[in-house]
Amino acid sequence: xxxxxxxxxxxxxxxxxxxxxxxxxxxxxxxxxxxxxxxxxxxxxxxxxxxxxxxxxxxxxxxxxxxxxxxxxxxxxxxxxxxxxxxxxxxxxxxxxxxxxxxxxxxxxxxxxxxxxxxxxxxxxxxxxxxxxxxxxxxxxxxxxxxxxxxxxxxxxxxxxxxxxxxxxxxxxxxxxxxxxxxxxxxxxxxxxxxxxxxxxxxxxxxxxxxxxxxxxxxxxxxxxxxxxxxxxxxxxxxxxxxxxxxxxxxxxxxxxxxxxxxxxxxxxxxxxxxxxxxxxxxxxxxxxxxxxxxxxxxxxxxxxxxxxxxxxxxx
Ligand SMILES: NC(=O)OP(=O)(O)O
Numbered sequence: 563x564x565x566x567x568x569x570x571x572x573x574x575x576x577x578x579x580x581x582x583x584x585x586x587x588x589x590x591x592x593x594x595x596x597x598x599x600x601x602x603x604x605x606x607x608x609x610x611x612x613x614x615x616x617x618x619x620x621x622x623x624x625x626x627x628x629x630x631x632x633x634x635x636x637x638x639x640x641x642x643x644x645x646x647x648x649x650x651x652x653x654x655x656x657x658x659x660x661x662x663x664x665x666x667x668x669x670x671x672x673x674x675x676x677x678x679x680x681x682x683x684x685x686x687x688x689x690x691x692x693x694x695x696x697x698x699x700x701x702x703x704x705x706x707x708x709x710x711x712x713x714x715x716x717x718x719x720x721x722x723x724x725x726x727x728x729x730x731x732x733x734x735x736x737x738x739x740x741x742x743x744x745x746x747x748x749x750x751x752x753x754x755x756x757x758x759x760x761x762x763x764x765x766x767x768x769x770x771x772x773x774x775x776x777x778x779x780x781x782x783x784x785x786x787x788x789x790x791x792x793x794x795x796x797x798x799x800x801x802x803x804x805x806x807x808x809x810x811x812x813x814x815x816x817x818x819x820x821x822x823x824x825x826x827x828x829x830x831x832x833x834x835x836x837x838x839x840x841x842x843x844x845x846x847x848x849x850x851x852x853x854x855x856x857x858x859x860x861x862x863x864x865x866x867x868x869x870x871x872x873x874x875x876x877x878x
Contacts, residue, residue, distance in 0.1 A: 565853040566610045568749060569797040572847075573597060577651065577801045577864035579828040581722070585619055585699075590670040593864075594656055594830050597801065598664045603671050610749045613657060613793070614786040617649040617760030621779055622698020622729055624648055629713060636711045643733060643775030650678050650759035655754050665754075666794035673753040680740040681762025681785050682775055687734035694718065694839060695733035695779045721839040726730050732778040736762060736785040740773075745795035761785040787847035798851040798859040800844050805863040805872040807845060809835055822876045824852055848876045 577597040583589045619628055624645040631637035642647075644760060654676030661674050693716055701709070706717040706727035739745070749755045761780030765773050771809040783800055790798045806818040809830060819830070827849050836842040848859030862873030 565750075566608050566752075567647060567796045568612075568746075568793065569604060569799060570612045570786050570793075570795045571601060571604070571688065571799040571801065572614045572616075572783055573801050573864065574782060578615060579619050581803070585623060588852060590737055591656060591660065592658070594633055595660045595664070597844060597864045597867075598657070598661050600865055601665050601801075602661075602670065603868045605665065605672055605754065606726060609797075610750050610752060611754045612745060612789065612793075613661075613754065614758045614782055614789065615653050615657065615756070615760070616782045617646065617779070618695070618697050619699065620653060621645050621649045623728070626698060627836075630636040640773060642777035642779065643765070645778060646760050647678055647763045650763065651676070654678075654756045654759050666803045674756070675748060675753055676756040676759075677741065677748070678744070678771070679758045679762045680765045681736045681758065681780055681788075682738040682740065682767050683734035683736060683764045683778065683780065685766040685774075687732070687775060689732045689734040689778070693730040693732045695781065696728040696839070697731055697733050697779060698729045700728055703727055721837055732783055733761075733802060734764060734776070734778050736780050736788050739785070739789045740765070742789060742792040746791070749793070758782065758785045758789050774814045781843055781847075783844050783847035784850075787851040787859075788852050790856055794855065795851075796857045798848065798856055799867065799868060800847065800859070800861045801864040802844065802861060803863060805866050807836065807841055807861055807874040810842075811835075811837070819874050822874060824849060824876065824878055827876050845876070852878060854878055 579585050628639045633641050658674045658676050700720050706795050709715045715729045717727045717743045718730045745757045746844050760786045761782040764776040764778040767773050809817045851859045858877040860873045866872040
């Protein structure tokens, strides 16, 4: 008897929050609903599904609330691992609630469950001395300099918007997904599982097995790719704000890349075809997934998932 296909779908970019938006509850709710309406055909086709999501803007906002609470009301600050866990709960709930409604409207009988997921990292990962993960909103240079002087926040220029500055935090490599066997079991029983939100809550595990929180934000595409590998997923989708990946992006010779072999994807990465901190880690996450036994990985726009004429497909 053939088993249902297992897919990991990573929601990012405009799947939850569009570039020109502030991030109100209504905005995020509407974007999430639109994305889920495009995604739910996978459930209709019988896929077993795991949904992951980014948290860059949201965890940045949580950090700002941390600072505001501390300054204005003497509320103790929470460390970044707790902030990531908060973002997993909040965003997971928003996806779960909207998905329940979409499934009901389409007459699909599937349970939805959000799993707060810890992801193991090395406490001595080199990322801790070179913070690169952009979180929160975009600032003018002057504002960024003032916040750096006042609160010690570190900033780097935004990859997608040169001239804009974003707070950066360390982003270590994900090494293991805690509870991945349970996530697989839940998904293979037909439940739609929301997991490794925001790349997972970073934790370090010592030689005795003691688990400690680590202050960082893991890249959700890397963590989602690792989860896909750990559970033997067949397909891996990254939903972003462009419908394809491109060679010579934004040049007169720009060319959309619709079907890529592993070798082609690796060659384009080596040539520096994709922007660092933006498209390159997404393509690398797809390469890792397929290299580790996944059937295919697809990068497409959040609202175009159902239309198979869109999307860049990477396979062997
Ligand atoms: N954690 C993470 O990678 O979030 P974004 O995709 O929102 O940057």
